[in-house]
Amino acid sequence: MINKYKINTGASVKDYNKVSDWLSFEIPNKINISSGKVDIGQHISTTLALICSRELGIDINSIFVNKLNTDITPNEGITASSLSVPNSGTAIRSASIIFKKNFLDFAAKSLNLNINNINLEDGVAKDPNSNASISFWDFSKTEDFLKLSIPEIIEIEDQKNFDHCSHVETKFINSIVKGEYKFLHDLRFDDMLHARIVRPPSYFHKFLSINNAIHKYLKDHNLKLYIKNSFIAVLGNDEFEVIKSLNRIKNSIEWEQVNKLANDKIFNLIDQNSKDSLIVKRGGEAFHENIPEIKSYNKVDHKTLTSEFNKPYLMHGSIGPSASCSFYKNGKFIIYSHSQAIYALKSILSNAFNLKEKNITLHFMPGAGCYGHNGADDVTYEAALLSKEFQNKYILLKWTREDENCWEPYGSASKNKLTATLDKNNKIIYWSSEAYSDTYLTRPMVGKLEYFVSRRFINNDFKKYKVEPRTGAHMGIHRNLDPIYNFKETRLVKNLVHDLPLRTSALRTLGAFANTTATETFMDDLCIEANIDPFEFRINHLDDNRAIDLLNDLKIQMEKDKPSENGFRGIAFSRYKNSASYCAVGVELTVSDNVEVELKQAWISVDAGEVAFKEGIEAQVEGGFIQAASWSLYEQVNFDNNEILSKDWDGYKIIEFDNIPLINTSVINRVGFPYLGVGEAVAGPTGASISNALKRALGERIKSMPFSQENITKQLLG
Amino acid sequence: MSKTEYILNVNGKSKNIVSSEDKPLLYILRDDFKLTGTKLGCGLEQCGSCAVLVDGSKILSCNRPAIEFVDKEITTIEGISKNDVLNEIQQSFKEFNAAQCGYCTSGIIVSLTELFNKKQTPGKKEIIESLSGQLCRCGSHASVLKAINNVIKLRKNND
Numbered sequence: 001m002i003n004k005y006k007i008n009t010g011a012s013v014k015d016y017n018k019v020s021d022w023l024s025f026e027i028p029n030k031i032n033i034s035s036g037k038v039d040i041g042q043h044i045s046t047t048l049a050l051i052c053s054r055e056l057g058i059d060i061n062s063i064f065v066n067k068l069n070t071d072i073t074p075n076e077g078i079t080a081s082s083l084s085v086p087n088s089g090t091a092i093r094s095a096s097i098i099f100k101k102n103f104l105d106f107a108a109k110s111l112n113l114n115i116n117n118i119n120l121e122d123g124v125a126k127d128p129n130s131n132a133s134i135s136f137w138d139f140s141k142t143e144d145f146l147k148l149s150i151p152e153i154i155e156i157e158d159q160k161n162f163d164h165c166s167h168v169e170t171k172f173i174n175s176i177v178k179g180e181y182k183f184l185h186d187l188r189f190d191d192m193l194h195a196r197i198v199r200p201p202s203y204f205h206k207f208l209s210i211n212n213a214i215h216k217y218l219k220d221h222n223l224k225l226y227i228k229n230s231f232i233a234v235l236g237n238d239e240f241e242v243i244k245s246l247n248r249i250k251n252s253i254e255w256e257q258v259n260k261l262a263n264d265k266i267f268n269l270i271d272q273n274s275k276d277s278l279i280v281k282r283g284g285e286a287f288h289e290n291i292p293e294i295k296s297y298n299k300v301d302h303k304t305l306t307s308e309f310n311k312p313y314l315m316h317g318s319i320g321p322s323a324s325c326s327f328y329k330n331g332k333f334i335i336y337s338h339s340q341a342i343y344a345l346k347s348i349l350s351n352a353f354n355l356k357e358k359n360i361t362l363h364f365m366p367g368a369g370c371y372g373h374n375g376a377d378d379v380t381y382e383a384a385l386l387s388k389e390f391q392n393k394y395i396l397l398k399w400t401r402e403d404e405n406c407w408e409p410y411g412s413a414s415k416n417k418l419t420a421t422l423d424k425n426n427k428i429i430y431w432s433s434e435a436y437s438d439t440y441l442t443r444p445m446v447g448k449l450e451y452f453v454s455r456r457f458i459n460n461d462f463k464k465y466k467v468e469p470r471t472g473a474h475m476g477i478h479r480n481l482d483p484i485y486n487f488k489e490t491r492l493v494k495n496l497v498h499d500l501p502l503r504t505s506a507l508r509t510l511g512a513f514a515n516t517t518a519t520e521t522f523m524d525d526l527c528i529e530a531n532i533d534p535f536e537f538r539i540n541h542l543d544d545n546r547a548i549d550l551l552n553d554l555k556i557q558m559e560k561d562k563p564s565e566n567g568f569r570g571i572a573f574s575r576y577k578n579s580a581s582y583c584a585v586g587v588e589l590t591v592s593d594n595v596e597v598e599l600k601q602a603w604i605s606v607d608a609g610e611v612a613f614k615e616g617i618e619a620q621v622e623g624g625f626i627q628a629a630s631w632s633l634y635e636q637v638n639f640d641n642n643e644i645l646s647k648d649w650d651g652y653k654i655i656e657f658d659n660i661p662l663i664n665t666s667v668i669n670r671v672g673f674p675y676l677g678v679g680e681a682v683a684g685p686t687g688a689s690i691s692n693a694l695k696r697a698l699g700e701r702i703k704s705m706p707f708s709q710e711n712i713t714k715q716l717l718g
Numbered sequence: 719m720s721k722t723e724y725i726l727n728v729n730g731k732s733k734n735i736v737s738s739e740d741k742p743l744l745y746i747l748r749d750d751f752k753l754t755g756t757k758l759g760c761g762l763e764q765c766g767s768c769a770v771l772v773d774g775s776k777i778l779s780c781n782r783p784a785i786e787f788v789d790k791e792i793t794t795i796e797g798i799s800k801n802d803v804l805n806e807i808q809q810s811f812k813e814f815n816a817a818q819c820g821y822c823t824s825g826i827i828v829s830l831t832e833l834f835n836k837k838q839t840p841g842k843k844e845i846i847e848s849l850s851g852q853l854c855r856c857g858s859h860a861s862v863l864k865a866i867n868n869v870i871k872l873r874k875n876n877d
Contacts, residue, residue, distance in 0.1 A: 041819030041856050169812065176820035177808040177827060179755020179795030186754035240745045241738075243761065319759050319767060319855045320821040368759075368821035369856040401760040615815055623818055623857030630857075649764040649853065657849040660859040 003158045005672050009150050010090040011083075012036070016074040019148040022095035023052070025140035029123070031058060033065045033092055036076025037084040038340060041369040042620055042679055044084045045171045047613040048092050055096035056136070058123055060168060068364035070346045078443070079340040080372070080506065082580045082677025085612055089675050094150045102148055103139045110134050158671050165614050184338050184365035187325050189394035193224075194239040195386055197454070198232035198249050199403060202643045203503065204259035204462055206230050211252035221245060226389055230255075231457040233386055235395065246400070258462045260641050262501035266413045267310055267704075270436050273499050276469045280492035284473035284482040284578060291493055294432045297421045302429075305525055307418040309518040310704040313502050313637035314411040315652060320368030321399040322375030322408070326387035332359045335384055338367025339376040341443055349384055351446045352455075371627070372506040373443045375399050375408045381444070381452045405652060406644040407453055410637055411507030412438040413500070414477075416518035420487075426530035428541060432491040433481055433519065438500040439467045440476030440510035453503065469496040474577040480512035480684060483519050484575050485541035502639065509680045512576060513628065516684020517691060517705075520572035524692040525701060534571050534692070546582055546607055547575060550668065554584040554605040557666050564600040566590045570692025572685040581681035582607040583621065587661070587689040591697045595709045595716075597633055599661035599690075609676040611669040618665045621682040625663065628686035630655035634706050724788050728753065729797030735784065743779040743787055744768045747794055755795035755824045759853070766852035769825035770794050776832045795824035798831055806869050807831055816865040818856030826852045826862060830869075838877075839870050 016022065024032045033052055039045045045065040053060040066073060076088055107125035108115045111132050119126045123136035139145055175181040200207070207230040218225055223236040223245055234249060236242045262269070278286040297304060325336040333355070339345055342362045350357045362380075370376060383397040399407070414437035421430040444451040450465055470476060478494040509516075527537035535555045539548050551573055558569065568591075573584040586603040604621050611617065634653045638645040646652040687705070694712075695701050704711050723736050728751050735750055747753045747770070759767030761780045768780040771793040798805050804812065807830045817823040826849065833840050833848040840848070845866055854862070 041817075043815075043818070167813075170815045170817075172820065173812050173815055173817060176817045176823050177804060177811045178799055179753070179824045181820050182754070183757075183821065185758065186748075188752075239749070240741050244740075317855055318821075319765055319819075319853055320757060321759075366819065369819035371855075398758070401762055401764075619815065619818060619858075619861065622860045626857030626859055627855065648762055649760060654853060654855065655859075656851075656853065657859055657863070658846045660863060663860045 003672065004155050005158065006153050006155050007090065007674060009094040009152055009154055010087055012074065012076045012087040012091040013094060013150050013152070016091070017149045018146070019095045019099050019150060020146055021074050022092050023099060025137045028137050029062055031056070031063045031136070033063060034073045035065060035088045035092065036068060036074045036343065037079045037088045038068050038342065038364045039065070039366065040079065040338070040340065042084070043170050043613065043616040044088070046168065047085055047616045048089060049171065050168060050613050051089050051093045052096050055093055056100055056123065057120065065171065068342055070343060070362045075343040078344060082576060082679045082681070084677065085675045086677050089612055094154050097154055097156055098148055098150050102144065103136060106139050106142070106144065107134050168613065168615060182365070183320065184325060184336050184367050185320060185323050185398060187336060187365065187396060191237070192394040192396055193235040193237060193390060194242045195233050195235040195383070195395050195397040196242050196246055196400060197382060197397070197403060198234060198246060198253070199407060200230065200255050200457070202257070202261050204257060204261065205255040206258050206460060206462065207232065208254040208256050214249055214252040217248060218245065224390070225249070226386060228458050229460040231454050233382070235386065235390065243400070257642070261639060261643060262641050266312065266501070267415060269500055270413065270415050270497050273497050275436070275498065276496040278469055278471065278494045280478045280481050280494050282482055282490065284478065286469065286471040286475070286478050286494050292491060294419050294491060295430055297430065301424055303422045303529060305420055305529060307518070307522040307525055307701070308703055309416040309514065309521060311414045311514045311517070312635070312705060313413045313504070314507060314631050314635050315405060315637055315646070316371050316374035316408055316507055317652065317654060318368040318370060318374055318404065321401065321404045322379040323367060323396065323398040324380040324383035325394055325396045326383040327394045328384070328387040329392050331355065333361065333384055333387070335360065335362045335380060336365045337362055337376060337380040338365055338370065339380055340370055340373070341377060344443065344445065345377060345380055347446050348444050348449070349381065352381065352449050353384065353388065371508040372411070373409055375404055377444050378407070378453050382454050385454070402647045405647050409442055409503045409505035412440060412504040414511065414514045416514055418518060418522045420522060420526055422526060422530055426532060428485070428526060429488045431483065431487040431489070433483070433515070434493040434495060435477050435481050435511055435515055436495040436497050437477045437511060437514070438497055438504045440504065440506050441470055442467065442503070442505040464499060466498055467496070469494065476506070476510040478515070479510045479577060480515045480519070480574060482578060484544065484547060484578050485538070486543050487541065502637065502644070508624070508627070509576070509683045512680065513631070513683045513687055516572070516574040517687035520574065520685060520688030521691045521701065524570065524695065538573060547573070550582045550584045550605050550607050553666055553668060554586055554603055557603045557605060557664055558586045561601060561664070564588055564590065567600050568693045568697035570689045570694070570696060572688030572692060574681070574684045576677070576681040581676045581678045583681035583685050585625065585682060585685035585689045587693045589690065589693045589697065591694070595712050597694065597707055599629060599659055602661045602663045604663065604665045604682060605668065606665065606678065606681065607668040607670060608678040609670050609673040611667060612675055614667050617667050617678050620678045622663050622665055624679065624682040625686045626655060626660060628683040629690060632687045632690045632705055632707055633659070634708065636706055722785065724785055726784060726787060726792060727790065728792045729794060737784065739785055740783050742781050743770070743784040743792070746784040747779065753794050753796050757821055757824060759821070764851070765822070766825040766829065767822055769828040769852070771828060771832055774832065774835060776829050795828055798827065805831060806872065807834060807865070810865040810868045811862070814861050814865040814868060816858060816861040818858045822852065822854045826854070830866065834869060839873050
């Protein structure tokens with residue numbers, strides 16, 4: 001028997017409710033999907049094609065996903081916050097269902113058949129008693145097709161019979177392994193100019209002068225220099241000559257330092273600097289209300305514990321540098337960008353260059369993996385600016401490794417302070433959790449052009465801008481500050497700390513990585529204090545059955561595998577934003593005599609609702625685990641009072657193949673439940689499970705990431 | 719600006735090159751041979767994106783002048799598959815979807831091609847040594863390791 005259930009067709013359909021906004025049938029035997037989400041390595045193209053393939057019964061290889069082009073594809077906002085499958089996936093699923101239903105009605109009428117007597121195969125409806133047939137592609141030529149709209153609620157049939165676990169080759173893997181997959185960096189146009197920015201030593205250096213001798217060198221090497229106040233770029237036809245000139249030009253410039261980068265260590269600054277403090281209520285929204293004192297309970301009937309967790313600045317650190325290509329002619333821009341925020345950029349560039357939006361077309365071209373607001377937006381603005389100065393030529397601007405490491409907006413350094421009280425029954429009756437951090441939300445926007453780092457140099461604007469705290473549920477700093485557990489009373493405080501030294505914005509999970517790590521490590525301290533098994537202790541504080549199922553699933557997975565010699569295990573759990581995927585992580589690690597942490601095994605259990613693409617979910621959570629393990633064990637942006645020191649990969653270590661554990665991933669398929677975004681769910685539980693395993697190995701909670709030899713030794717030696 | 723003329727042999731094809739003497743191999747591959755599968759990652763020989771084979775051994779191409787490689791057989795990711803037939807590592811990467819954004823993948827496949835050309839069934843230590851310095855930021859490592867194990871398994875089965 002086929003079960004039917006209703007789904008909400010989602011946020012994207014509200015703005016684009018025609019089937020033809022999402023699906024086109026212009027080429028015989030092929031279907032093109034339009035999506036406003038970009039493929040940044042998370043396999044969204046494959047997932048969307050698979051969703052369409054499943055609903056329409058068309059081979060995935062006949063389904064193509066159009067690359068985002070702001071003139072054509074639907075505006076679905078930013079590709080971020082684990083919303084691509086919930087929004088775009090649900091829209092494409094809904095469009096496919098509506099299309100198929102109406103096609104069958106159309107076919108029945110055209111073939112003069114009862115719907116139940118139609119044979120539908122590969123998009124062709126056939127009369128089994130004659131050769132008569134009609135196809136999707138015939139239907140798409142009718143006016144009825146163009147009129148098809150998607151309602152807010154639709155009925156769908158569950159797909160229990162569909163093999164959600166079968167292997168599906170991802171859309172671009174064949175061209176990637178052959179080296180034929182084209183990245184933005186590979187664009188070539190006739191007479192194109194390559195460009196690089198000549199960066200000052202820090203955010204606070206003003207251009208004073210340049211030694212005139214450099215001009216002869218530039219002329220001899222067919223290079224052009226562009227200087228506008230303190231924004232400087234070099235351009236030329238030969239990419240290597242452009243790169244080679246950078247140091248020579250830098251050495252010929254005199255800069256004035258108008259401000260120091262920092263005047264103390266970051267965690268002292270977080271404590272000392274002025275703050276906006278807001279109360280966060282259950283549900284995750286923040287309010288400008290008085291902050292109550294932390295409650296105290298009598299020691300006879302209660303146990304009260306405290307905890308602190310420090311996270312340094314982390315960088316996105318894409319392997320390929322940020323890049324953009326721009327062309328300007330007769331008042332119009334054509335721009336190639338690998339930003340997550342292509343549609344927003346169209347509006348912002350219109351604002352920045354005082355042009356109507358219709359005169360700006362942005363095309364998405366892939367860059368190296370992107371994990372939030374990195375340099376992709378900045379470089380797009382910079383390329384556009386240069387193309388306006390050097391009109392009628394394509395300008396391909398790439399950042400250098402030093403640009404990438406020193407000029408991207410980082411994930412903020414942060415501090416979490418927690419207090420909790422256990423009653424006599426070892427139930428947590430009081431939970432206070434405070435997050436202290438700079439903002440995670442400085443994506444450029446209309447009216448906030450100073451969020452483009454180069455805009456300030458163009459205007460010689462060295463002011464420090466104060467950002468306002470955001471209050472929406474689970475926004476940046478207070479994402480996942482509200483625990484999923486059923487604590488009787490909570491005191492949750494978001495502290496936006498001002499005047500911190502480094503540029504910050506959205507890095508994968510925003511504040512959730514720190515908040516979940518802080519929450520789940522403290523849960524472990526409490527369960528050790530209560531002498532209760534970590535699974536049981538968490539389940540004792542949960543009402544959500546999906547969460548309980550997930551923890552039980554993780555426990556079963558972990559019990560199947562034999563412990564490694566000298567291995568210590570830790571677990572952690574969260575539901576991202578308390579509304580996206582559920583994810584539980586187990587880790588087993590060893591610590592060597594010289595305090596090096598080796599990851600031996602990892603287990604991930606994930607519930608992302610109905611499975612759209614199982615291998616895609618596995619890739620996202622395993623990749624997210626590895627990235628978060630890298631943050632936890634190795635990463636930290638170093639800087640002194642004058643400049644950022646982590647200029648290259650020697651100065652910013654990330655995880656390599658020598659510390660990748662054996663990972664077992666269990667995906668729970670919730671047929672009939674909405675798709676839940678999965679790209680960020682694993683990070684927080686990863687940080688916490690590593691910390692928890694480490695506590696069991698060392699007998700002490702290491703309070704500061706990264707859990708490096710240096711930090712562990714420093715803490716253990718006091 | 720003084721330029722020099724030399725011949726390079728890449729993926730079995732020779733080409734006359736005119737460039738400055740210090741121009742790294744990477745830019746010659748991308749600009750003159752139009753082979754863009756080899757990537758510019760850091761330009762500092764730290765990330766492995768620009769790995770190619772020279773006479774069968776891996777080198778990083780982003781800094782070393784192309785002129786060093788005259789009279790050598792240079793193989794890029796595009797030359798690893800012959801007549802559109804993938805080598806066993808590429809094939810295994812494909813079967814295991816062993817890439818996310820794919821920017822680092824060329825360098826990783828080139829490294830492994832060198833390793834598997836030299837060792838029939840390399841051990842864990844040799845695999846890690848081969849991939850040392852091949853950075854990946856998306857976290858495709860787990861799927862890459864599965865693809866490698868698959869190659870080893872197939873080779874053992876064929877022994």
